[in-house]
Amino acid sequence: MLTLTNEKVIGTMERIYVSYPNLAGDVVIGNTIMIDDGKIEVIVQDILPNKDVRVKVKLGGIISSKKGLNLPDTKISLPALTEKDLKDLDFIIAEKLDWVALSFVRKVDDIIGIKKILNEKKSKTKVIAKIEMPEALENIREIILESHGIMVARGDLGVEVPIEKVPLIQRQLIRKCLHRGKPVIVATQMMESMIDRVKPNRSESTDVANAVLEGADAVMLSGETATGMHPVLVVETMRKIIIEAEQSEYRYNREEDIKPLPQSPTYISDAVCLTACKLAESTNADALIGMTQSGYTAFMLSSYRPKSHLFIFTKERTLVNQLSLSWGVRAFYYSEEESLDEIISDQIQILKERGFIRKGEVVVNTCSTPVELHLPTNTIKVSTVE
Structure with missing residues (x-):
């Protein structure tokens, strides 16, 4: 038997310190507690008057300091934002960071x-919801709608839910995000063997490629670059796998999946974005160009995975960096508000001067008119670069 206590003691085989103050109030007899990403598993046997929790070790091992605790059977009372989180959030706001991920x-x-x-x-700052709890999966539709992006945090998720369910959950979350035009990141243990090796396992390279083929906007490294011996090599290796997968004919194509919903309040804008992507493909356009104030048009165009290069212009400087998270987007600051034809001509000229497009190539622009009303995207124009 092992005792989990809130008393700050030096850990022994009989008693260890747990910093979570509400543990005794949240768990009930029979609940499972996972320690260190599930490497150690214990079952609650008794809750003592002094709030110590007595557990039976089901899967043993060595515990070191500051390892995580997962309660897959328990609805925890810990607030979404702790006092430390609020202090960190003040720092994030002060430094004007682009994204914050809520665990x-x-x-x-x-x-x-x-x-x-x-x-x-x-x-x-835009908000990414890290999906790693069973409760989040129960409320996933509302969470996706309210968040700016989603992270499939497979480490804790694989501890909180049965491991065999994680691959399908990952696939479902990616699809749900794409359908709503929300960027989605696949994270945790992507290339973990490269923490101390110079090549990934075959299964890891397949895992990265599958995330790309399923439609993820981004894949994220953690321990591989935070504490690993070959951080630059890991990034280079992952990049090669991504490029190879994206060149495949099997990559995700949303046009074959779901169409804009007529009952959606963004139906017209969504339909224009889809039509622009189809038009860019049928005209073999070299560039698809969009304008956005909120980021919505950029996220939606990206979610359709156009075959043309995707360029987004915005007068919101913060968005220029934030849009880098979305698949395929190159964003530019642009604040002019002239006539629609002048704006389109100006943006084409900017891309031409920077070497992204050349004379004689076809481009498709999405925009809104009248320009001064800043309406959702409602217009498409096809041009030939002069």
């Missing part, structure tokens, strides 16, 4: 809460 999201109110703080402090 252990359970319900849509968690996202609403952090967005409220950001809005009150006039921050333009």
Whole structure:
């Protein structure tokens, strides 16, 4: 038997310190507790009056300091934002960071809460919901709608839910995000063997490629670059796998999947974005160019995975960096508000001067008219570069 206590003691085989103060109040007899990403598994046997929790070791091992605790059977009472999180959020706002990822999201109110703080402090930082809890999966539709992006955090997710369910959950989350035009990141243990090796396992290279083929916007490294011996080599190797997968005829194509929904409030804009992508393909366009104030048009165009190069112009400087997270997007700052034809001509000239397009090539522009009303995307124009 092992005792988990909130008393700050030096750990022994009989007793270890756990910093979570509500452990005794949250768990019940029979609950499973996972330690160190599931390497150690214990079952709650008794909850003592002094709030110590007695557990039976089901899967043993060596525990070192500061290892994580997962409670897959338990609805925890820990708030979405702890005092430390709030201090970190103040730093994020002060430094004007582009994105913040909220860990252990359970319900849509968690996202609403952090967005409220950001809005009150006039921050333009966008919010990524890390999906790693069973409760989040139960509320996933609302969480995706409220978040700016999603991270499939497979480490904790694989501890909180049965491991055999993780691959299908990953695939489903990617599809749901693409259908809503939300960027989605696949993270954790992508290339873990390269923490101390110079080549990945065959299964790891397949894992990265599959994330690309399923339609992920980004794949993320963690321990491989944070503490690994070959951080640059890991990035170079992952990049090669991504490029190879993206050149494949088997990569995700949303045009074969779901179409804009007529009942959606963004139906017209969504339909224009889809039509622009189809038009770019049928005209063999070299560039698809969009304009956005909120980022929505950029995220939606990206979600259709156009075959043409995708360029986005925005007068919001923060968006220029934020849009880098979306698949295929190259973003540019542009603040002019002239006539629509002048804006389109100007943007084509900018791309031509920077070497992205050349004379005689076909480009497709999406925009909104009248320009001064800043309406959702409602216009498409096809041009030949002069």
